[in-house]
Amino acid sequence: MALRVGVIGGGQLARMMIAPAVELGLDLRVLAEDEGMSAGLAATAVGDYHDLDVVRAFVKDVDVVTFDHEHVPQDILRALVADGVAVHPGPDALQFAQDKLLMRARLAELGVPQPEWAPVRDATELQAFLDDHGGRAVVKTPRGGYDGKGVRVVRSGTDAADWFQALADGDALLVEELVGFVRELAQQVARRPGGQAVAYPVVETVQRDGVCAEVLAPAPQASERLVQLAEEIGRSIADGLGVTGMLAVELFETDDERILVNELAMRPHNSGHWSQDGAVTGQFEQHLRAVADLPLGDTTPRAPWSVMINILGGPQDGSLGDRFAAAMAGYPTAKIHTYGKAPRPGRKVGHVNVSGADLDDAVYVARAAAAHFD
Amino acid sequence: MALRVGVIGGGQLARMMIAPAVELGLDLRVLAEDEGMSAGLAATAVGDYHDLDVVRAFVKDVDVVTFDHEHVPQDILRALVADGVAVHPGPDALQFAQDKLLMRARLAELGVPQPEWAPVRDATELQAFLDDHGGRAVVKTPRGGYDGKGVRVVRSGTDAADWFQALADGDALLVEELVGFVRELAQQVARRPGGQAVAYPVVETVQRDGVCAEVLAPAPQASERLVQLAEEIGRSIADGLGVTGMLAVELFETDDERILVNELAMRPHNSGHWSQDGAVTGQFEQHLRAVADLPLGDTTPRAPWSVMINILGGPQDGSLGDRFAAAMAGYPTAKIHTYGKAPRPGRKVGHVNVSGADLDDAVYVARAAAAHFD
Ligand SMILES: Nc1ncnc2c1ncn2[C@@H]1O[C@H](COP(=O)(O)OP(=O)(O)OP(=O)(O)O)[C@@H](O)[C@H]1O
Ligand SMILES: Nc1ncnc2c1ncn2[C@@H]1O[C@H](COP(=O)(O)OP(=O)(O)OP(=O)(O)O)[C@@H](O)[C@H]1O
Ligand SMILES: [Mg+2]
Ligand SMILES: [Mg+2]
Numbered sequence: 040m041a042l043r044v045g046v047i048g049g050g051q052l053a054r055m056m057i058a059p060a061v062e063l064g065l066d067l068r069v070l071a072e073d074e075g076m077s078a079g080l081a082a083t084a085v086g087d088y089h090d091l092d093v094v095r096a097f098v099k100d101v102d103v104v105t106f107d108h109e110h111v112p113q114d115i116l117r118a119l120v121a122d123g124v125a126v127h128p129g130p131d132a133l134q135f136a137q138d139k140l141l142m143r144a145r146l147a148e149l150g151v152p153q154p155e156w157a158p159v160r161d162a163t164e165l166q167a168f169l170d171d172h173g174g175r176a177v178v179k180t181p182r183g184g185y186d187g188k189g190v191r192v193v194r195s196g197t198d199a200a201d202w203f204q205a206l207a208d209g210d211a212l213l214v215e216e217l218v219g220f221v222r223e224l225a226q227q228v229a230r231r232p233g234g235q236a237v238a239y240p241v242v243e244t245v246q247r248d249g250v251c252a253e254v255l256a257p258a259p260q261a262s263e264r265l266v267q268l269a270e271e272i273g274r275s276i277a278d279g280l281g282v283t284g285m286l287a288v289e290l291f292e293t294d295d296e297r298i299l300v301n302e303l304a305m306r307p308h309n310s311g312h313w314s315q316d317g318a319v320t321g322q323f324e325q326h327l328r329a330v331a332d333l334p335l336g337d338t339t340p341r342a343p344w345s346v347m348i349n350i351l352g353g354p355q356d357g358s359l360g361d362r363f364a365a366a367m368a369g370y371p372t373a374k375i376h377t378y379g380k381a382p383r384p385g386r387k388v389g390h391v392n393v394s395g396a397d398l399d400d401a402v403y404v405a406r407a408a409a410a411h412f413d
Numbered sequence: 414m415a416l417r418v419g420v421i422g423g424g425q426l427a428r429m430m431i432a433p434a435v436e437l438g439l440d441l442r443v444l445a446e447d448e449g450m451s452a453g454l455a456a457t458a459v460g461d462y463h464d465l466d467v468v469r470a471f472v473k474d475v476d477v478v479t480f481d482h483e484h485v486p487q488d489i490l491r492a493l494v495a496d497g498v499a500v501h502p503g504p505d506a507l508q509f510a511q512d513k514l515l516m517r518a519r520l521a522e523l524g525v526p527q528p529e530w531a532p533v534r535d536a537t538e539l540q541a542f543l544d545d546h547g548g549r550a551v552v553k554t555p556r557g558g559y560d561g562k563g564v565r566v567v568r569s570g571t572d573a574a575d576w577f578q579a580l581a582d583g584d585a586l587l588v589e590e591l592v593g594f595v596r597e598l599a600q601q602v603a604r605r606p607g608g609q610a611v612a613y614p615v616v617e618t619v620q621r622d623g624v625c626a627e628v629l630a631p632a633p634q635a636s637e638r639l640v641q642l643a644e645e646i647g648r649s650i651a652d653g654l655g656v657t658g659m660l661a662v663e664l665f666e667t668d669d670e671r672i673l674v675n676e677l678a679m680r681p682h683n684s685g686h687w688s689q690d691g692a693v694t695g696q697f698e699q700h701l702r703a704v705a706d707l708p709l710g711d712t713t714p715r716a717p718w719s720v721m722i723n724i725l726g727g728p729q730d731g732s733l734g735d736r737f738a739a740a741m742a743g744y745p746t747a748k749i750h751t752y753g754k755a756p757r758p759g760r761k762v763g764h765v766n767v768s769g770a771d772l773d774d775a776v777y778v779a780r781a782a783a784a785h786f787d
Binding site for chain 1: 750
């Protein structure tokens with residue numbers, strides 16, 4: 040009998056687990072939110088992951104549970120664990136990817152370098168933080184943010200009035216110093232339940248309009264010291280929080296060569312898509328190995344440089360299929376990955392990976408191929 | 414709407430099309446012979462491909478038809494073409510992969526180098542061929558052979574008496590000179606309906622007990638001349654026969670640096686499994702691109718050397734899953750591909766790919782990983 044891995048959530052991350060699951064001989068089963076989602080091919084159930092009965096029925100037929108996203112509520116996760124289900128990552132780890140305030144407090148305990156931060160309950164507290172930090176800061180809703188939604192640069196205590204108003208009693212927003220970073224990085228680590236862990240090389244991520252646009256792997260011009268520091272931070276968070284599966288640590292590199300943790304994701308991450316084609320073991324295969332408690336794979340890059348570019352939104356005219364064909368015709372080395380989603384402006388509908396010996400060439404080809412979708 | 418590619422046959426070749434189909438956004442649909450076959454995840458129908466009604470019902474909902482094997486009868490294929498269905502490879506090409514006598518005659522017309530051969534109807538004709546060829550030859554059943562079944566070395570006209578007896582009226586066996594080859598090679602070419610074609614580097618294949626055991630890619634110590642000659646032969650056959658999709662040309666290399674065509678396969682082939690991990694575009698992705706008439710991908714190797722080793726038969730003790738885990742633990746660079754088949758001695762149940770800068774290292778690691786299955 041093949042090991043059955045259940046994935047809650049039917050988006051593109053679950054979809055991209057299908058290919059390695061087939062090759063590894065794992066029986067992938069997906070609980071999708073709707074019919075016709077990205078991971079539809081492997082969807083064995085459709086239902087609401089907020090409903091414990093739905094989730095319980097789904098996990099009855101799997102050996103281990105993992106996730107396409109971080110939105111499954113803690114009470115559902117804890118009920119599964121109480122039922123004796125193997126959940127990876129488990130709720131004790133996942134809470135730190137679900138709540139940025141919990142994460143900041145825990146990283147502080149672990150002594151991991153991060154921006155200065157505080158919980159703020161109202162405009163007065165926010166103004167006090169601003170006064171201490173040069174009059175500018177970043178306010179974040181601790182839960183439910185993605186693609187930059189729930190992140191706002193503020194200059195006055197009243198700039199987050201709407202968010203304060205929407206807060207439940209006793210809740211707080213997160214405020215952080217506005218980091219003058221020179222670039223953003225991401226460090227990925229995979230960790231098995233027993234503690235075996237492997238790290239990928241740190242990569243550079245470029246965001247546009249709050250969304251990851253491009254990834255360069257490994258991070259260009261990274262000193263040996265930076266590479267080691269990023270790996271150490273990644274490993275200490277994976278161990279410290281007891282993460283199982285893939286962990287992505289989003290980082291800021293400052294102009295004085297410090298690196299500060301921005302946030303955590305405990306699943307395959309956009310910053311790791313390059314590894315599908317650019318590393319001996321892609322992150323989706325690695326995540327499956329880790330959550331299924333199989334030995335981890337080699338993380339060595341297959342080429343000196345790999346570049347990933349997201350394909351956002353929909354074409355103005357011409358079908359997505361025609362665009363893909365045009366990109367393939369022009370760029371036979373470009374690896375195109377599509378998510379089977381209806382195109383909508385700004386929505387991630389696929390990505391392109393290009394690897395090669397020359398970084399500028401790889402960037403050029405990846406951009407040129409992706410430009411067919413602008 | 415995603416392009417729908419229908420595959421007749423639910424074996425491991427159809428299974429290994431699933432991964433690239435998901436990434437390319439193609440809707441793969443498989444007509445499997447039985448429930449629970451290798452390509453079960455993508456099986457949208459189960460039925461007998463000898464039954465025209467079954468096949469017609471299956472192809473109603475696809476845009477193009479291709480194959481997991483070469484066994485679909487010509488009359489079924491021709492009926493589909495008459496119905497207006499896009500069949501790749503088409504029956505006019507496929508007949509030369511289905512019938513070794515037809516192939517020999519057509520390759521002779523094309524002037525492609527091949528062993529001396531003749532059709533033989535009885536022991537007298539076979540003895541005459543033997544007398545002209547040093548008393549030894551290879552007799553083959555023209556149709557339905559695989560993995561060396563249907564191939565026999567003979568020294569006397571009566572050595573194939575059983576096969577002659579089983580021949581239908583008017584049919585013949587194929588006899589070939591026994592080639593004293595120094596090694597076996599395979600050349601792969603992908604060709605689109607419009608004629609665009611790309612070639613992979615020629616590889617060395619090692620058979621054991623008539624079954625492909627190991628593949629070394631590219632073929633070690635191949636001279637520039639040999640590489641070019643193999644590519645030219647592959648391209649001229651693909652063009653000459655109007656092949657669409659992947660073509661594999663099995664070759665003998667002789668000690669006087671000639672290469673002779675052994676036989677043809679018009680589908681992804683065991684000699685091309687290395688490309689899943691070892692080339693920019695794997696043969697399963699390439700086959701899908703070609704039959705779906707999408708631009709072909711780059712065939713450049715991702716590493717200087719890639720080695721493929723088949724996993725045959727079943728473990729004596731311990732589950733296949735445990736064996737995989739042990740192989741993964743020892744060899745994190747080994748890419749393990751499983752076919753989801755019940756293990757049986759001698760049956761191909763998976764393969765291992767290893768790539769690297771050093772051929773001996775890659776061979777060592779691949780053999781060591783595969784040894785967990787002996
Ligand atoms: N303290 C900060 N200083 C400067 N810039 C910041 C800070 N925090 C966040 N940003 C910027 O905003 C982006 C989004 O922030 P964050 O990653 O916390 O939000 P998110 O909505 O969870 O994003 P995503 O889901 O896209 O990763 C960061 O990638 C960075 O560019
Ligand atoms: N003329 C020949 N001279 C010497 N050896 C031969 C000859 N023909 C075939 N062989 C040997 O027998 C093997 C099997 O032959 P062939 O490929 O024709 O059969 P098959 O059953 O179609 O094999 P498969 O399906 O494994 O490719 C060849 O790979 C080669 O090792
Ligand atoms: Mg972020
Ligand atoms: Mg053969």
